[in-house]
Amino acid sequence: MSDVAAVAGVSHQTVSRVLNEHPSVRGETRERVLAAITSLGYRRNSAARALATSRSTTLGVVATGSALFGPTSTLIAIEGAARDQGYFVSVATLHRYDAEAMHEVLEHFMAQDVEAIVVIAPQDDVAAAVETFRAPVPVLVVAALEHVPAAAGTTPAGPTTLSLAVDQRAGARAATEHLLDLGHEDVLHVAGPQDWFDARARAAGWREALEARGVVPTRPRTCSWAADDGYAVGRDLAEAIAAGEGPTAVLAGNDQLALGMLRAFWERGLSVPDDVSVAGFDDVAGSAYFVPPLTTVRQPFEVLGQRCVAMVVAALAGEAVPTERIAPELVVRSSTGAPPVR
Incomplete structure (x- = not known):
């Protein structure tokens, strides 16, 4: 950042403001800083940033390893939406769903200091495993659940368990x-x-x-x-x-x-x-x-991913986040028509 500041002829603080999209930077100054960043090949040091801000900006995502359209599209949508919001995604793929497996995943994510955990839970056994989760961070379950797992999270006063799904x-x-x-x-x-x-x-x-x-x-x-x-x-x-x-x-x-x-x-x-x-x-x-x-x-998987990240961000800010169902869209084509005369 010091090198960028020297080339652009601005302060270190101005470079920081440009990188964080602060509105107080003039357009001409912003362009000069961005040009210096490009010419120097500057990249953020994520580890240093995490130490400076005490934030990892990382979300843990538990996936089932299914190659089916719904779970795969959900994972892709969440990763894309998280990246758009400046978050990294750490994915853990499970092939068995029990308390031991969930504990291993939790330890894996906590070692990375994730800020929240998203669980793509299309099946009963995945949701049952979420019941065993005792995460010190918010947990969002992406599934058409009949109920939000009551046992998830730490304590009633602790991190929240959220639920999000397309309205199947x-x-x-x-x-x-x-x-x-x-x-x-x-x-x-x-x-x-x-x-x-x-x-x-x-x-x-x-x-x-x-x-x-x-x-x-x-x-x-x-x-x-x-x-x-x-x-x-x-x-x-x-x-x-x-x-x-x-x-x-x-x-x-x-x-x-x-x-x-x-x-x-x-x-x-x-x-x-x-x-x-x-x-x-x-x-x-x-x-x-x-x-x-x-x-x-x-x-609407893109909307699902965006709402997932928005809910996590709101929960991290301490806001109340209700369960949400996203409306799908009926697409009428020529495979349906009036019934035959019998």
Whole structure:
């Protein structure tokens, strides 16, 4: 910083103000300092900065190691939003979820002096492991939890446990209502694994939409998140649909399940949406290019990441931070239409 100050012809304090984006620096002076920084190849010394400010500006993120779209997109969004706010991210990937594993992660993060911990917790066993957390910093759980873990944090007066998620229930409800509004008298739900919070919330939203219209929900078909399971379910349904006896509309638990069903229906010679409408969930990259383009529910992961970091920053400032649910968006494409005449 002293070298930058000498080249720019300013004080050490002015360089510090420019680096910290202080509003009191004149534009011409700021540009001169930034030019000196570029010419000298100056980089902040993060370790020295942490010592000087007693802040690590580091967030610990617990991830499950899942390659599935939702958890991966959540991790990427949090890292990007944290970097935009000047935070570093330290990621710990877990492959087992118990008190011992969580204790190891906590020790790992505390050794790095993280300011807060974010847990991406899509499944029951991950949330149960969070119950064992005794962190001296705020903990934010990213999941469609039925409740915020009561045991997390240190004491009622200590660091807070926060909860944030995309509103999975509202998304499934909107997709189901869309199909009912098209004239379908019932909607079959092909659900994801029921040890996932998102899968249960989506099933609940589907059920609520049907019951609000006076429709008694049929039992959902439950499977994994994989396209091959969607294909297997689609093959089971195809004969009945071809005979005019199967469902006229299907809400898939995610876009991969929908993709598998589209393949199975195509192989049987069924037309989507003329013979059966199909909707998905997630709006994965490429879903607009399925055949036909898929009606689905888009999860705003960028907003999720931004809100995650904003909640952590607010908690660190001692502000009250309520549980938050972020609204998804229904994206209507040509895989859904009016029911066939039977």
